[in-house]
Amino acid sequence: MKKKMLTMVVVVMMILVSVSGCGKKETGKSKVYTIGISQFAQHPSLDNCRKGFLEGLKDEGIVEGKNLKVEYKNAEADTATTNQIAQNFVSKKNDLICSIATPSAQSAYNASLSAKIPVIYTAVTDPVAAKLAKEDGTPSGEVTGTSDKLPVEEQLKMIRRVLPKAKTIGIIYTTSEVNSESAIKEYKAAVKKYGFQLETVGINTISDVPLAVDNLLNKVDCLNNLTDNTVVSALPTVLAKANDKKIPVFGSEVEQVKKGCLASQGIDYVSLGKQTGKMAAKVLKGEKKASELKFEQIKQSKLYINQKVASNLEITIEKEVIDQATEKFDQITK
Amino acid sequence: MGSIGNILLGVLEQGLAYALMSLGIYITYKILDFPDLTVDGSFPLGAAVSVALLTRGINPFLTLLLSFAAGVVAGILTGIIHVKFKVRDLLSGIIMMTALYTVNLRIAGTANVPIFGMDTIFDNSIVNTIFGGFLSPYKTVIIAFLIVVVSKFLLDFYLNTRSGFLLRAAGENATVVTSLAKDSGFVKIVGLAIANGLVSLGGCVYSQQIRFFDASLGTGTMVIGLASVIIGTNLLKKVTFIKITTTVVIGSIVYKLCVAIAIACGLDSNDLKLVTAALFLLILIISMDRKKKVKKNA
Numbered sequence: 326m327k328k329k330m331l332t333m334v335v336v337v338m339m340i341l342v343s344v345s346g347c348g349k350k351e352t353g354k355s356k357v358y359t360i361g362i363s364q365f366a367q368h369p370s371l372d373n374c375r376k377g378f379l380e381g382l383k384d385e386g387i388v389e390g391k392n393l394k395v396e397y398k399n400a401e402a403d404t405a406t407t408n409q410i411a412q413n414f415v416s417k418k419n420d421l422i423c424s425i426a427t428p429s430a431q432s433a434y435n436a437s438l439s440a441k442i443p444v445i446y447t448a449v450t451d452p453v454a455a456k457l458a459k460e461d462g463t464p465s466g467e468v469t470g471t472s473d474k475l476p477v478e479e480q481l482k483m484i485r486r487v488l489p490k491a492k493t494i495g496i497i498y499t500t501s502e503v504n505s506e507s508a509i510k511e512y513k514a515a516v517k518k519y520g521f522q523l524e525t526v527g528i529n530t531i532s533d534v535p536l537a538v539d540n541l542l543n544k545v546d547c548l549n550n551l552t553d554n555t556v557v558s559a560l561p562t563v564l565a566k567a568n569d570k571k572i573p574v575f576g577s578e579v580e581q582v583k584k585g586c587l588a589s590q591g592i593d594y595v596s597l598g599k600q601t602g603k604m605a606a607k608v609l610k611g612e613k614k615a616s617e618l619k620f621e622q623i624k625q626s627k628l629y630i631n632q633k634v635a636s637n638l639e640i641t642i643e644k645e646v647i648d649q650a651t652e653k654f655d656q657i658t659k
Numbered sequence: 660m661g662s663i664g665n666i667l668l669g670v671l672e673q674g675l676a677y678a679l680m681s682l683g684i685y686i687t688y689k690i691l692d693f694p695d696l697t698v699d700g701s702f703p704l705g706a707a708v709s710v711a712l713l714t715r716g717i718n719p720f721l722t723l724l725l726s727f728a729a730g731v732v733a734g735i736l737t738g739i740i741h742v743k744f745k746v747r748d749l750l751s752g753i754i755m756m757t758a759l760y761t762v763n764l765r766i767a768g769t770a771n772v773p774i775f776g777m778d779t780i781f782d783n784s785i786v787n788t789i790f791g792g793f794l795s796p797y798k799t800v801i802i803a804f805l806i807v808v809v810s811k812f813l814l815d816f817y818l819n820t821r822s823g824f825l826l827r828a829a830g831e832n833a834t835v836v837t838s839l840a841k842d843s844g845f846v847k848i849v850g851l852a853i854a855n856g857l858v859s860l861g862g863c864v865y866s867q868q869i870r871f872f873d874a875s876l877g878t879g880t881m882v883i884g885l886a887s888v889i890i891g892t893n894l895l896k897k898v899t900f901i902k903i904t905t906t907v908v909i910g911s912i913v914y915k916l917c918v919a920i921a922i923a924c925g926l927d928s929n930d931l932k933l934v935t936a937a938l939f940l941l942i943l944i945i946s947m948d949r950k951k952k953v954k955k956n957a
Contacts, residue, residue, distance in 0.1 A: 367769045401770040401874060526922060529932065531873050532883075536919045539669035543662030561775040561870035569796070570665075584775065659776045 358387060358421070358609050359394040361414035363433055365426035366402035366554060369580035373594035374425050374447045374601070381602020387609060402554065404428045411436035421445060421609055423601070424470075426554075427455050427504060434468045443608050443615035446470035447601040448594070450504035450552060452620045462619040469618045471601045473552060473592050475577055476626035477511045480549070481519040483590040483628060484575055486646050488547055493522045495545035497537050497563070499555040500527040508551045534559040538566045548574040550581055560584060573638050582629040585657045587638065589629050593651070597623050627651035668800060670919045674912030675803035676868055677883060679810055680861030681891070681911040682904060683730075684884030686814075686854035689892065689903075691830040691847060696752030696881055697737045700759025701730045701855040703877035705862030707767040710774050710872040719780040722863055723806070730859025731852045733759060738848030756877075763874060770874040779867040780806075799868060806864060810857065811904050817853070826850045858884075886935060887911035889942050 362378070364371055375397070379389060387393050396414070400406035411432040414422050422444045424433040430446035434457060437444055447470050452458040457468050484494065496512060498505035509525055516523045524544050526537040534556065541548065548567055550556060556563065557577075564585045567574045576586030578594060600621060607613045628646075631654045635642055647653065680702055687695035705726035712722045733755060741751035764770060780786070781799045790798035817823045828835045829846040836843040858880070866872050891910020892903060917938075921931050 367771065401764060403770075403874075530878055531875050532879070533918070533922075535673055535869055536666075536669055536915070536922055539666050540919065540922050543665060555875075558771045558873050559869065559871060561773045564775065565870055566669075584773070657776070659773075 355392060357392050357394060359396070359417070359419045360421045360423055360605070360609075361410075361417070361419045362395060362397045363407060363410045363414065363422060363424045363429045364397070364399045365407060365424075365429045367399055368554070368557070370552070370578050370594045371425050371448055373580075374598040377595040377598020377600075378423055378425075378447060378602040378605070379598075380595070381599035381604075382606050382609075383602075384599070385603060385606030385610075387606055400429060402558075404432075407432040408436065415440045415442055418442070421605060423447070423605060427502075430457055430468070430470070431455055434466065437468075438466065441467060444468040444470075445601060445605040445608065445615065447598055448473045448552075449620075450474050451507040454503050454507050458620050464616045464618070464620070467615045469604065469615045469620050471597055471604070472620055472622045473594070473597055474622055475508055475511070475552065476590060476592070477508070477515050478518075479590045479626045480575065480577075481512075481515055481521065483588065483646075484521075484547065484549065485519045487588060487640070487642055488573065491521070491546035493524055493545040493547075495524045495526075495541035495548045496551060497526050497528060497534065497541065497548070497556050498551055498553050500529060502553055502555065505551050505553040505556075508553075512549075528555070531555050531559050535562050535566070538563050542566060542570050542572055545572065547572060547587075550575065550577045550586065552577045557581065560586075568637070571638055573634070573640060576629075579627075579629045579652065582631045583654055583658045585631065585634055587631060587634045587640065588642075588650075590626050591629065592623055593627050630654070631657065633657055666919055666923065668796065670915045671800050671912060672803060672868055673865075674915040675800065675807050675908075676861055676865035677887065677915065678807050678861070678908040678911035679864060680858045680880060681884045681887035681907050682810065682814060683854040683857035683861065684881070685888045685892075685904065685907045686826075686850055686857070688885060688888055689830075690827055691850045691854075693741075693748050693830075693847070693851070694752065695737065695851065695854065696749065697733055697755040697759070697851070697855055698752075698858045698884060699877040699880045700756035700763065701733045701858045701877075702862040702865075702880040703763045703872070703874065704729050704733055704759055704766070705859030705864075706866030706872045706876050707763040707862075708859070709863040709866050710772045711766050711768070713774050713777050713779065713867070714772065719778050719783055719867065722867075723780065723860060726863035727856040727860045730862075731856040733859065734852035734855030735848055737855070738844075738851040741851075742844035742847055760874065760877075763877075767872050767874075771871065773871040774867070775870050779870070780864070781867060803864060803868070806860075807908060810860065811908060814853075814857070815902060815904055822846075822849065882935070882939075883914065884911075886939060887914045889939065890914055893942050893945070 389395050398410045407429045415436045422433045422442055424430040424446045426448045430449050433444045449455055449472055452472055458464055498509055512523055526541055528537050573587040576582045576589035578589055578591040582589045608615050628650045629652050630650045633656050687693045708726045708729045709722040737751050737755040740746050741748055781802055825836055825841055825846045829843050833843040836846055887910040888907050890913050891906040895906040
């Protein structure tokens with residue numbers, strides 16, 4: 326008897342929870358767009374994507390609070406949660422889902438397949454490997470967006486100019502992250518051209534990072550970060566250990582440089598987000614279907630240098646290089 | 660310091676932080692015979708509490724006590740779920756571990772909190788004055804070692820008190836406890852509280868070592884702890900003059916050493932999981948055989 330009661334209570338609770346998740350749809354005079362933003366983790370670069378995305382929509386006349394309703398949800402780096410968020414957005418019949426980072430994009434596309442809700446993604450390094458696009462760049466369905474593929478060659482060129490004598494670059498990456506796997510392949514192919522050797526360590530969980538760093542620091546002249554979520558999350562450990570041995574760490578984007586990486590020839594995530602916002606506007610206004618837009622990449626990379634880190638490591642960077650920097654930092658932000 | 664020395668130093672640092680956690684798992688697994696999965700949540704709980712306090716400028720050494728206290732609360736709750744609500748041991752741990760994930764996120768604020776450049780137990784004005792010059796690279800190891808030694812001796816001391824004796828009896832044979840007119844359920848709750856307090860303390864020390872908190876820190880804690888306990892207690896079974904808690908600490912360091920060796924050999928950490936599992940099973944099978952023999956002889 327007790328068990329039956331309990332089951333009843335649980336069922337009723339579940340129904341309540343699922344009902345409360347369904348809001349009413351607004352019917353205004355002018356068209357108000359509703360979009361859901363599903364972000365994989367709280368992470369400065371991904372936050373910048375979101376900021377840029379809304380700016381890009383604004384440039385096209387779709388303004389939050391006026392003719393745009395935004396619902397933002399963050400999965401806190403839990404893939405299972407991204408699926409729930411995606412299903413929730415689909416059940417609310419949003420006009421569009423914006424998904425930031427690969428796991429969110431995959432979940433959103435998967436959830437919206439039957440509902441025919443367009444998905445616009447950003448910060449997906451390799452849409453082809455993530456099965457969001459075909460080999461020729463055409464979308465797999467109503468899903469398109471922008472890739473934050475690393476400018477590998479540019480980064481290597483920059484490292485060579487900053488450290489003319491360096492021989493070996495070390496990279497730590499997470500074997501379960503598709504983005505990192507493809508970036509490692511690219512680095513392997515490109516390092517020889519710039520006279521480097523590559524040492525890599527593949528890790529599994531965040532608790533492997535300290536030992537992996539200890540191991541690499543004995544073999545390399547510098548470390549180089551990818552946009553690997555796990556390793557970037559453990560950046561304080563990487564930097565502390567590298568600083569002790571006076572070995573520079575190169576970042577993959579500006580936020581890492583602010584936090585104590587020496588330099589990065591990377592992507593400006595705000596402009597990447599803007600570009601994505603403009604694509605989303607096309608889809609919302611009905612000018613193009615998502616499936617008719619190839620995914621895009623940012624062509625030009627930007628150079629960021631942290632001069633405080635350079636002086637800490639006693640590295641002098643040529644004035645020419647410094648002059649090319651988009652932004653220079655004189656302190657390490659906590 | 661040579662390159663090998665550097666790797667060994669890293670192994671010691673890591674191993675000592677995990678040793679605190681392994682001591683906790685030793686209590687639940689070896690003494691209470693309770694497969695406590697709470698640890699996958701209470702390890703990052705200690706980390707969450709410590710970063711939450713450090714970012715608010717609380718004295719780093721105070722975080723040790725408060726993390727321990729937080730773990731004690733988690734352990735008590737698991738114990739209550741198990742003893743009072745009659746939920747199976749494994750399930751009670753799983754329920755608590757799941758709940759703690761959210762609690763940890765709430766305490767820390769976000770899924771990832773760096774504490775770079777803040778005062779920690781390993782890096783503050785007092786410590787840096789004591790460990791100046793040539794001692795500086797070793798300060799983390801020395802401080803972690805001191806914390807482990809103090810915890811270990813306190814635990815040894817406790818296990819020799821009346822309450823500690825009851826705890827040991829509760830795992831072996833609950834009827835003994837009952838015959839002494841004591842509540843074996845209460846004894847279990849005490850054991851779980853102390854165990855999770857130690858695990859949480861380990862998480863606190865570990866997060867200050869790696870200088871960040873991450874929601875995923877707890878994944879696989881139970882497995883690492885079990886491996887450490889089993890390696891330590893089986894490896895040094897024949898050595899009679901060291902206490903069993905010491906073997907657990909050594910086991911924890913040996914486990915981390917194995918991981919470091921595997922990484923140095925270029926073994927992928929994904930393959931490492933299988934190696935760990937195989938090693939695990941092997942040691943368990945060997946120790947199982949002995950138990951059976953003992954039973955036959957008895």
